Amino acid sequence: MTQPVARPQHRDTGDPAPVQREIPRDTPTGIDLERVIGKQVRSLRTATGLSVGDMAAKIGISKAMLSKIENAQTSCSLSTLARLAAGLDVPVTSLFRGVDSVREAVFTPVGHGAVIVGRGTHVGHHYELLGALRGQHKRLEPVLVTLTEASETFPLFQHAGTELLYMLEGVMVYGHGDAEYTLRPGDSLLLDGEGAHGPNELVRLPIRFLAVTAYPDKHVE
Numbered sequence: 341m342t343q344p345v346a347r348p349q350h351r352d353t354g355d356p357a358p359v360q361r362e363i364p365r366d367t368p369t370g371i372d373l374e375r376v377i378g379k380q381v382r383s384l385r386t387a388t389g390l391s392v393g394d395m396a397a398k399i400g401i402s403k404a405m406l407s408k409i410e411n412a413q414t415s416c417s418l419s420t421l422a423r424l425a426a427g428l429d430v431p432v433t434s435l436f437r438g439v440d441s442v443r444e445a446v447f448t449p450v451g452h453g454a455v456i457v458g459r460g461t462h463v464g465h466h467y468e469l470l471g472a473l474r475g476q477h478k479r480l481e482p483v484l485v486t487l488t489e490a491s492e493t494f495p496l497f498q499h500a501g502t503e504l505l506y507m508l509e510g511v512m513v514y515g516h517g518d519a520e521y522t523l524r525p526g527d528s529l530l531l532d533g534e535g536a537h538g539p540n541e542l543v544r545l546p547i548r549f550l551a552v553t554a555y556p557d558k559h560v561e
Contacts, residue, residue: 373436374412377421380435382410384428399427446471453484464489479555487512487539487547494540499533501555510547515540523549 385395396406400423408414409424416424425432453468466486472478479501487510505514507523514521514529516537521529531537533553 372412374415376437377416377435378410378412380437381406381424381428384430384434385410388428395427399423444473446473456483464491465495479557481553481555483551483553485547485549485551487542488545490542490545494538496536496538497533498536499553499555501533501553503531503533503537503551503553505529505531506550506552508548508550510545511543512539512547512549513541513543514538 385392388395390398392406392410393403396403399406401420405414405420409416409420421432421435425435428434448471453470456467456469464487466488468484468486470482470484472481505523505528507525507527509525511522511524514523514537516529516531517535520540521527522543523529539547
């Protein structure tokens with residue numbers, strides 16, 4: 341006899357609920373007009389608490405027609421779009437949210453990132469920018485750092501925003517303000533970029549780590 345699987349009980353810790361990032365595979369990508377409109381209409385209708393029948397009666401179309409619209413089985417006339425927007429109490433443009441949106445992505449083949457020349461480059465510190473988006477997304481800067489030579493002096497960094505270090509290879513002691521952290525492969529360090537930070541000791545070479553900096557929205561270089 342199959343035993344029921346015990347499900348873990350959620351304990352309320354007072355922390356915010358985790359953000360849901362996964363979406364259904366059939367979510368419109370912005371290139372299918374009927375699907376985008378249908379998804380928006382269903383989402384907005386559900387948010388108002390109206391059933392398909394109630395919504396259809398409210399805007400003066402048949403229940404079957406509204407069902408076809410939500411399931412992308414028919415195209416809407418301009419007058420129907422106007423009725424839908426009025427019934428949902430939103431601008432008509434809200435029904436087109438996501439249409440023809442260009443979502444940029446940057447692919448960087450291994451070893452082909454732009455080399456950043458910094459103060460540490462001459463002492464065996466190699467900085468490789470792994471990609472950069474335009475506009476508001478430019479505030480995220482991922483850099484692969486490789487340290488290959490021992491040195492008695494190390495560059496010190498200080499900048500606006502938040503930085504995440506993820507250790508890939510080697511061992512080093514990294515300083516942030518008055519604190520020190522020994523980083524080994526798999527370790528991570530999240531820090532406030534306003535605090536002076538940088539490597540204090542290279543314990544085992546070569547060293548490689550990923551440094552991802554998230555700058556403030558209004559950051560100016």
